Amino acid sequence: MDKKKVVALEDRLPQLKKERKQRANRRFAFYASLFFLLILIVVYFQSPLSxxxxxxxxxxxxxxxxxxxxxxxxxxxxxxxxxxxxxxxxxxxxxxxxxxxxxxxxxxxxxxxxxxxYTRKAYLEKNGSFYPILQNGATLSKLPGSKLPVDAPVLLGFSDAAPLKAVAEGLSGISRQLSHNISDIHYVGKSESGDDLILYMNDGNKIIASTRTFARNIKLYPEIAANLPKGAHGTVHLSNGSYFIPAETKKDTGLQTQTNQ
The missing domain is CATH 3.10.20.310 (membrane protein fhac)
Incomplete structure (x- = not known):
């Protein structure tokens, strides 16, 4: 077995001192950097720069x-x-x-x-002026001057917040095409049948509806309108059931599209 080379302690001391000094320098540099970083953070938080x-x-x-x-x-x-x-x-x-x-x-x-x-869903007519209505029912300032609404239905007869909010939320759930097909919505107040809304459509039809079921039942209109006889116009009832009465006869045609209440 080869003999291991033995290095005298006095020969190793310079190297040990050098390594110890290097470790001390690195430790000092680390703590000094950390200290100055903390000083900079404190100065930043207290200065106008922050x-x-x-x-x-x-x-x-x-x-x-x-x-x-x-x-x-x-x-x-x-x-x-x-x-x-x-x-x-x-x-x-x-x-x-x-x-x-x-x-x-x-x-x-x-x-x-x-x-x-919130997006604008309708305009409230009041004293000859028009006020934008958002999808949450909030009313904004009236349109300036003689500017008229052209991109959303006009609401008439609404004085209470509850039916206004119900209609606004209902309009939020329909397509842009259906919204643009609604000319104006009239609130006619409470009735025994629950019908308190009249909608006049740009396609020539009229809709009788209820604020209670408006949000759900108004979505049925495109399908009902698509199944009407060609050229037929009249009244579509969308309260407790869905049916159509032609304008000519004012009688029920028997066309039924039931909705779940």
Missing amino acids: RVHSISVSGEQIVSEDQVIKASGITNKTHVWDIRVKSAEQAVKKLPTVRSAAIDRTFPNKVKITVTE
Whole structure:
């Protein structure tokens, strides 16, 4: 067996000292870097650099950018990392036109607010003016001047919030094509039969409906209209059952399309 080479301790001491010094230097560099990093973080949080420098808003069409920013409570005096994101988002959602809101913070001092709004589904006629109605039933400011609604049904006779909301929510669940086929909707009040809505369609038909079942039964109209005799016009009942009465005879044709109540 070969004899192992023996190195005297005094010969190893310089190398051991060198290695120990290198480890000490690395340890010092690490703690020094960590210390300065902490100092920089503290300085950033306490300096104007951490205050909000810019706020951008996207997705707004009905509500203004200023209204969204004001609702969030975020200003140029707010420190970026002091923003309570969830609370600010809930505050923006309280705006009547806003369906959802998301707030993102970008280092070092930028904030982005993204909103999703309720869509306009109808116009309420009141005293000769027209007020946009959103899908949640919220009423916006009247259209300026003599501007007339052309892209959604007109609602007439609605003075209570409940039927207005029921119709707005019902219109939210139908296709754009069907919505554009509705000229105007009249609220005629409570009746023994429950029929409190009259819809005048652009295809020449009239619909009798109820606010209680409007959201569900209005979806049946395209199929009913497609099965009517060619050129036939009249009244479609969509309350407790679905049937058609031609305008000429005012008698039930026997065409039945039952709905589940």
